Amino acid sequence: xxxxxxxxxxxxxxxxxxxxxxxxxxxxxxxxxxxxxxxxxxxxxxxxxxxxxxxxxxxxxxxxxxxxxxxxxxxxxxxxxxxxxxxxxxxxxxxxxxxxxxxxxxxxxxxxxxxxxxxxxxxxxxxxxxxxxxxxxxxxxxxxxxxxxxxxxxxxxxxxxxxxxxxxxxxxxxxxxxxxxxxxxxxxxxxxxxxxxxxxxxxxxxxxxxxxxxxxxxxxx
Amino acid sequence: xxxxxxxxxxxxxxxxxxxxxxxxxxxxxxxxxxxxxxxxxxxxxxxxxxxxxxxxxxxxxxxxxxxxxxxxxxxxxxxxxxxxxxxxxxxxxxxxxxxxxxxxxxxxxxxxxxxxxxxxxxxxxxxxxxxxxxxxxxxxxxxxxxxxxxxxxxxxxxxxxxxxxxxxxxxxxxxxxxxxxxxxxxxxxxxxxxxxxxxxxxxxxxxxxxxxxxxxxxxxx
DNA sequence: GTGAAATAAATATGATCAAATTATTTCAAC
DNA sequence: GTTGAAATAATTTGATCATATTTATTTCAC
Numbered sequence: 001x002x003x004x005x006x007x008x009x010x011x012x013x014x015x016x017x018x019x020x021x022x023x024x025x026x027x028x029x030x031x032x033x034x035x036x037x038x039x040x041x042x043x044x045x046x047x048x049x050x051x052x053x054x055x056x057x058x059x060x061x062x063x064x065x066x067x068x069x070x071x072x073x074x075x076x077x078x079x080x081x082x083x084x085x086x087x088x089x090x091x092x093x094x095x096x097x098x099x100x101x102x103x104x105x106x107x108x109x110x111x112x113x114x115x116x117x118x119x120x121x122x123x124x125x126x127x128x129x130x131x132x133x134x135x136x137x138x139x140x141x142x143x144x145x146x147x148x149x150x151x152x153x154x155x156x157x158x159x160x161x162x163x164x165x166x167x168x169x170x171x172x173x174x175x176x177x178x179x180x181x182x183x184x185x186x187x188x189x190x191x192x193x194x195x196x197x198x199x200x201x202x203x204x205x206x207x208x209x210x211x212x213x214x215x216x217x218x219x220x221x
Numbered sequence: 222x223x224x225x226x227x228x229x230x231x232x233x234x235x236x237x238x239x240x241x242x243x244x245x246x247x248x249x250x251x252x253x254x255x256x257x258x259x260x261x262x263x264x265x266x267x268x269x270x271x272x273x274x275x276x277x278x279x280x281x282x283x284x285x286x287x288x289x290x291x292x293x294x295x296x297x298x299x300x301x302x303x304x305x306x307x308x309x310x311x312x313x314x315x316x317x318x319x320x321x322x323x324x325x326x327x328x329x330x331x332x333x334x335x336x337x338x339x340x341x342x343x344x345x346x347x348x349x350x351x352x353x354x355x356x357x358x359x360x361x362x363x364x365x366x367x368x369x370x371x372x373x374x375x376x377x378x379x380x381x382x383x384x385x386x387x388x389x390x391x392x393x394x395x396x397x398x399x400x401x402x403x404x405x406x407x408x409x410x411x412x413x414x415x416x417x418x419x420x421x422x423x424x425x426x427x428x429x430x431x432x433x434x435x436x437x438x439x440x441x442x
Numbered sequence: 443g444t445g446a447a448a449t450a451a452a453t454a455t456g457a458t459c460a461a462a463t464t465a466t467t468t469c470a471a472c
Numbered sequence: 473g474t475t476g477a478a479a480t481a482a483t484t485t486g487a488t489c490a491t492a493t494t495t496a497t498t499t500c501a502c
Contacts, residue, residue: 033486
């Protein structure tokens with residue numbers, strides 16, 4: 001059983017990426033190389049590589065002075081992400097719909113059940129994980145590397161803020177146009193899948209935007 | 222002595238990035254760590270960091286087996302890039318137009334003169350450089366980090382192929398809707414700037430697409 | 443053509459040096 | 473005598489390199 005032998009830098013990358021994607025890191029939080037070396041018990045070269053990669057993807061942000069932090073989004077950045085997500089993700093979903101398989105549909109149904117369960121339990125962490133799984137299982141089916149990597153970058157940028165919003169507002173009012181997307185897939189109606197994902201994004205992003213505007217009014221920074 | 226003391230890994234990154242952006246590296250060409258260490262006379266840690274970053278941006282591609290190469294685009298990847306560029310770049314131009322300054326206009330005029338000169342001389346390298354300078358001087362004015370970083374990633378992906386096409390077809394028939402864009406800026410007509418950049422991209426990308434289809438017909442791989 | 447040895451390149455560690463932040467001390471002013 | 477600001481010392485963190493280990497590929501023998 002020769003294990004896949006994933007390189008350390010890839011393991012560190014995956015670990016950090018998930019932490020950012022699922023809100024284990026707070027916006028504004030500093031990320032130190034030495035801290036990760038101690039915490040994950042690896043050398044510093046792999047850590048550095050992982051950090052450069054995540055910085056390039058927008059998941060982390062390099063300040064001028066050698067410091068790396070989890071970015072906290074401003075309203076203008078949020079609008080950019082909103083625009084880009086609407087431009088990229090529904091298209092990915094549409095392409096995926098044209099290549100749909102029974103396997104894709106059954107996978108998505110299973111995942112969506114878990115999404116619903118997480119919402120019912122009020123478990124933000126599980127919701128973020130399963131919601132991500134749903135979208136990227138769909139996007140992966142599009143077999144469109146370039147668009148998918150853009151989508152991942154956008155999710156990484158918004159991950160920490162999603163968690164923060166969920167923590168304040170709970171799991172009520174979370175978007176769920178997943179049913180409509182699945183219906184579109186089984187009906188081979190790619191434009192229905194397109195609009196389902198579009199609506200799903202709009203709901204989620206509007207949620208974040210409203211929270212951000214509210215927060216801005218409450219606390220000055 | 223106001224040297225900014227740019228770190229090695231950033232210098233290596235910038236160097237490699239320009240080489241890819243302006244076609245000094247051929248699609249399919251392997252990029253080795255050792256080679257860069259010898260060529261640029263730096264340690265391997267900075268080289269590794271630069272390579273990870275460029276890989277994350279899509280400028281380089283990691284094969285499964287520890288090899289890194291300059292990706293060569295297939296037709297389906299080209300279509301993805303085409304779609305994404307049309308979704309992102311005209312929007313960036315439009316935002317920039319709404320924040321236009323006299324300084325921006327004069328900068329763009331100067332750069333566009335250099336673009337025309339490069340076309341007249343048939344100097345592909347200079348054309349790629351000045352054309353990039355024109356677009357990103359405009360995009361930079363939008364002050365939209367997220368969209369701009371997506372645009373950069375897309376340019377990095379298509380850079381090597383642009384050079385290859387230019388090498389085969391020369392500088393004739395290269396797009397130049399730059400005049401229209403500048404006209405739109407001085408007229409404060411942001412939708413005119415939007416469509417100017419849109420047309421510019423279409424011309425350039427159609428050029429690459431046609432060449433790619435032709436090449437596919439000629440040589441099998 | 444298959445398998446084992448050789449080669450070359452990538453991965454990973456720890457040490458060393460440089461830079462930046464934090465803590466501390468000193469000195470001056472009230 | 474206490475407070476506050478500036479300067480300096482100390483600690484933490486980042487950047488780079490040299491080296492050892494692992495892994496993929498190639499070469500050569502059978």
